Amino acid sequence: MTQQTIYVCSDAVGETAEAVAKATLRQFSSEHVRIKRFGHLKSEDEITRIVAEAALTGGFISYTLVQPELRELMKAEAMKAGVRAVDVMGPMMQAYIDTFGSFPKREPGLLHSIDDAYHRRMDAIEFAVKYDDGKDARGIVQAQVVLIGVSRTSKTPLSIFLSHKGIRTANLPLMPEVNPPVELKPAPGRLIVGLTMQAEHLLEIRSERLKTLGLPSSAQYASADRIQEELDYAESVMKSLGCPIIDVTNRAIEETAGIIIEWLNK
Numbered sequence: 001m002t003q004q005t006i007y008v009c010s011d012a013v014g015e016t017a018e019a020v021a022k023a024t025l026r027q028f029s030s031e032h033v034r035i036k037r038f039g040h041l042k043s044e045d046e047i048t049r050i051v052a053e054a055a056l057t058g059g060f061i062s063y064t065l066v067q068p069e070l071r072e073l074m075k076a077e078a079m080k081a082g083v084r085a086v087d088v089m090g091p092m093m094q095a096y097i098d099t100f101g102s103f104p105k106r107e108p109g110l111l112h113s114i115d116d117a118y119h120r121r122m123d124a125i126e127f128a129v130k131y132d133d134g135k136d137a138r139g140i141v142q143a144q145v146v147l148i149g150v151s152r153t154s155k156t157p158l159s160i161f162l163s164h165k166g167i168r169t170a171n172l173p174l175m176p177e178v179n180p181p182v183e184l185k186p187a188p189g190r191l192i193v194g195l196t197m198q199a200e201h202l203l204e205i206r207s208e209r210l211k212t213l214g215l216p217s218s219a220q221y222a223s224a225d226r227i228q229e230e231l232d233y234a235e236s237v238m239k240s241l242g243c244p245i246i247d248v249t250n251r252a253i254e255e256t257a258g259i260i261i262e263w264l265n266k
Helices: 015-025 044-057 068-081 090-100 116-130 138-142 155-163 199-213 224-241 251-263
Strands: 002-011 033-038 059-062 085-087 145-149 169-173 190-198 243-246
Touching: 002 015, 002 044, 015 033, 015 059, 033 116, 033 145, 044 059, 044 068, 059 068, 116 155, 116 169, 138 169, 145 155, 145 224, 155 169, 155 251, 190 224, 190 251, 199 224, 243 251
Parallel strands: 002 033, 002 059, 059 085, 145 169, 145 190, 190 243
Antiparallel strands: none
């Protein structure tokens, strides 16, 4: 089957339009579709050239152009060439203008500008790495969110995801042989969240982990009895703390993060 192309165009980086395109591709059998991104577009010639290529290959265009003259040119050139062009940001900006009576700054790349939010995000990422997996109990005191749970319940990837939202996140593994640090207790400004998983699913994940590491599947780490023991212990710790618990079985990181962010904003 001939490869098909979605052309992502932006006068900034193009991550927004590409993210929408990727989300769309997940809804289809799209192994023969590629995304070709063009960022920092500034001239009419660049847009004309991209539209011509899209017409030649039979693809379509997804674009986020905040400069009105470039946006209008894209519409006109695409219509003239018979190419479908999707304006990802334009309708939203127009809705904002129509509803709130304000006008956009028309500055490309504001999403990635280096401002206070950017620095908070970078600090949070460094924090998540430094205090991953209970490396230093001092992180528990300084964190906005502390994730606790047994091994392989997505604590680390969830910490990193939350850090990209500017949230200082530490995580701590729970094991029956190790008492939780004294720092692990409810405190103002800190949200402790317990992560759990169905035992059968956790068994599958740990077995695959052992296989990846070249270790025998008979290891205690992936035994049903050991997993149940760990989950029971973790549940007792979470209940003693009175913290909210999320079952992450078959739950996407983004969904779990969304729940935690909602709790933070209450």
